[in-house]
Amino acid sequence: MTVIDISAFIGRLATCSGETILPFFRTSLTIDNKGRSDFDPVTEADRAAEAVMRRLIKESFPQHGVVGEEFGNENTDAEYVWVLDPIDGTKSFIAGFPIWGTLIALTHRGVPVYGMMNQPYIGERFAGDNKAASYRGPSGERKLGVRRCAGxxxxxxxxxxxxxxxxxxxxxxxxxxxxxxxxxxxxxxxxxxxxxxxxxxxxxxxxxxxxxxxxxxxxxxxxxxxxxxxxxxxxxxxxxxxxxxxxxxxxxxxxxxxx
The missing domain is CATH 3.40.190.80 (D-Maltodextrin-Binding Protein; domain 2)
Incomplete structure (x- = not known):
């Protein structure tokens, strides 16, 4: 796979998961608690978005493995493994705050080589491949860069x-x-x-x-x-x-x- 192939496919995963999640956002949701002692919520949106991404990965890259928050691990000994968190920030999601995102990573021999954070409600995507990182959103597209801080x-x-x-x-x-x-x-x-x-x-x-x-x-x-x-x-x-x-x-x- 080339970087272009990876980028395009992750973009497709982001689009499809976002389209699945948004109809649930700021609506009345069924919320389950995964935590034994603390509140660890999961919603229909979490499960539906991960299911969509898993299906697309299996159709396009059946030899790849998948690690996901909601549906566990599959074929984790594969050379390439996808790591998925359909809604990182579910507590913010159920409270109606748009500071959550879908996390999509591709790992090669266990090391992340490409990642994206997609926020479909605002329409922002942050992506990187360890060599460069980029932003795409309502204000356009640009290269990402950290700022310097002396202490x-x-x-x-x-x-x-x-x-x-x-x-x-x-x-x-x-x-x-x-x-x-x-x-x-x-x-x-x-x-x-x-x-x-x-x-x-x-x-x-x-x-x-x-x-x-x-x-x-x-x-x-x-x-x-x-x-x-x-x-x-x-x-x-x-x-x-x-x-x-x-x-x-x-x-x-x-x-x-x-x-």
Missing amino acids: LQDAVLFTTSPRLMNDADRATFGRVESQVRLTRYGGDCYCYAMLAAGQIDLVIETELKPYDVSALIPIIIGAGGIITTWEGGPAYQGGRIIAASDPRVHEAALKLLNS
Whole structure:
């Protein structure tokens, strides 16, 4: 497959999943709770969108594997595996806020090589292939690039919610939060898209699954940013994740996270 083939097919997945999701948005939804103790919602829109994408992948690339949030894993030993999160930010989705997105990644031998975050309600797409990243939306098309930030004292930090962290991680996160210029909560995948777009400097989260982050890695790297675990390792298996716009901010935050 060429980059053009991948880009075109992921665009098709984004279009079809978006067309499936939008009729559900800001309507009365049946909401199930997947969580055992915490509220972890899933809707008909999540399931329908993932089913559409899985069907298209099987029709076009039957030899490929699929990892999805709603319907599990298939053929994960394949050379190429698709990693899907039909609605990242379901809590925002059910509340009617448009800070959710569909995450679509293609991995090669386990490593994400192309990713897209699609927000069909606003009409925005953020995509990357580890070498470059791009934006397409109502304002047109452009190359994505992170902004430079000299240190934590100048940084804007995002996390979806500190309440999603355990007590120890929340305290560790607080050490970084106390050093930055501004902290905001919420956003899920949109935080990472805004980092790639040069709007913010740092995203720190915990307990992410591979489908939460795989699509975002090529976008961040392609835009010139850094995304690792808190220990500085590869991020594609999920876990405790830090994304930064500038190596100086990444290094400073890692020191606090591991002090």
